Amino acid sequence: MNIGIVGLGLMGGSLAKAVKKYGIAKKVYGYARSEKSKKEILELNLVDELVDIQRLKDECDLIVLAIPVDNIISFLPNLLDIDKNTTIMDLGSTKEFIVKNIPNEIRSNFVAAHPMCGSEKFGPKASMDNLYEGKTVVLCDLEANDELHKNRAIKVFQDIGMRLVFMNSHNHDVHACYMSHLPHAISYSLANTVMNHEDPKSIIALAAGGFTDMSRIAKSSPNMWTDIFKQNRENLLNSIDLFEDHMKKVRQMVEDEEYEKLEEWMKKANTLHEIL
Numbered sequence: 001m002n003i004g005i006v007g008l009g010l011m012g013g014s015l016a017k018a019v020k021k022y023g024i025a026k027k028v029y030g031y032a033r034s035e036k037s038k039k040e041i042l043e044l045n046l047v048d049e050l051v052d053i054q055r056l057k058d059e060c061d062l063i064v065l066a067i068p069v070d071n072i073i074s075f076l077p078n079l080l081d082i083d084k085n086t087t088i089m090d091l092g093s094t095k096e097f098i099v100k101n102i103p104n105e106i107r108s109n110f111v112a113a114h115p116m117c118g119s120e121k122f123g124p125k126a127s128m129d130n131l132y133e134g135k136t137v138v139l140c141d142l143e144a145n146d147e148l149h150k151n152r153a154i155k156v157f158q159d160i161g162m163r164l165v166f167m168n169s170h171n172h173d174v175h176a177c178y179m180s181h182l183p184h185a186i187s188y189s190l191a192n193t194v195m196n197h198e199d200p201k202s203i204i205a206l207a208a209g210g211f212t213d214m215s216r217i218a219k220s221s222p223n224m225w226t227d228i229f230k231q232n233r234e235n236l237l238n239s240i241d242l243f244e245d246h247m248k249k250v251r252q253m254v255e256d257e258e259y260e261k262l263e264e265w266m267k268k269a270n271t272l273h274e275i276l
């Protein structure tokens with residue numbers, strides 16, 4: 001099978017490396033827009049060839065959209081005349097808005113997927129051949145797909161070592177919000193809070209494991225995360241409200257010097273790690 005990847009940053013570049021590593025693709029084609037990306041992709045030897053959209057459509061059995069979630073939607077008009085046997089797949093971090101915006105002509109071709117792996121790094125240089133190994137991918141609303149496309153997508157994810165989880169796109173966005181989008185909002189908030197209060201010298205001198213762990217994802221791509229917060233707005237607003245309730249609760253317990261209650265609240269939080 002020939003695979004075409006649109007966007008060869010962390011996720012697309014890592015997929016290109018993984019399908020090569022496991023011998024899944026006869027040819028891996030890439031599509032990139034900026035000259036800077038094109039240069040990096042070729043230097044890193046991520047794909048067999050960079051091609052235009054027409055060649056992607058003419059020569060690929062599977063086209064993977066590994067670009068920010070708003071760009072996924074704006075890219076779809078390019079694919080309306082796709083062959084009925086060509087599979088399209090996205091790797092976006094949100095699912096409901098994307099699925100709602102898939103044009104009818106290509107709905108059965110389009111497999112909505114979200115790999116639950118990644119990092120705060122972005123761009124072609126961040127790609128890794130083992131990013132997907134042993135990780136989970138969420139596949140959404142598969143009842144809308146032809147068997148050919150569903151099975152092709154499932155096989156590719158299995159062949160690169162992923163576990164599969166099936167969910168509807170609405171539930172996906174609720175869960176992804178709590179497990180990924182809220183943590184990013186908190187980490188960006190923490191980074192800005194600390195930078196407004198502390199000077200660089202004390203940040204460098206005192207940053208230890210706790211702060212480094214909590215702030216790692218504040219280094220993530222603003223371009224990608226603005227789109228995610230926009231598309232998952234309602235769920236994010238709800239989750240921020242619930243998080244704020246807990247911040248108010250801890251603030252109140254400290255203010256009222258209710259230390260036994262505080263300890264119980266912390267013990268409850270400890271139990272998360274009996275599950276994880």
Ligand SMILES: NC(=O)c1ccc[n+]([C@@H]2O[C@H](COP(=O)([O-])OP(=O)(O)OC[C@H]3O[C@@H](n4cnc5c(N)ncnc54)[C@H](O)[C@@H]3O)[C@@H](O)[C@H]2O)c1
Nearest residue numbers: 007009010011033066067068069091092093118119122123
């Ligand atoms: N980073 C993560 O941890 C992670 C995890 C799971 C899913 N995702 C999702 O995967 C997708 C890609 O994220 P990433 O981390 O690889 O981002 P990235 O910034 O590393 O890579 C995206 C690449 O796509 C290019 N691009 C953007 N629009 C394009 C277009 N219209 N045509 C061609 N190229 C285009 C950019 O130049 C960039 O090189 C996003 O939808 C994101 O939500 C990311």
Ligand SMILES: O=C(O)C(=O)C[C@]1(C(=O)O)C=C[C@H](O)C=C1
Nearest residue numbers: 093115116117118119120180217
């Ligand atoms: O930074 C990481 O460690 C990630 O795995 C990235 C992460 C996350 O865990 O929130 C980020 C966005 C996703 O869509 C999926 C995964």
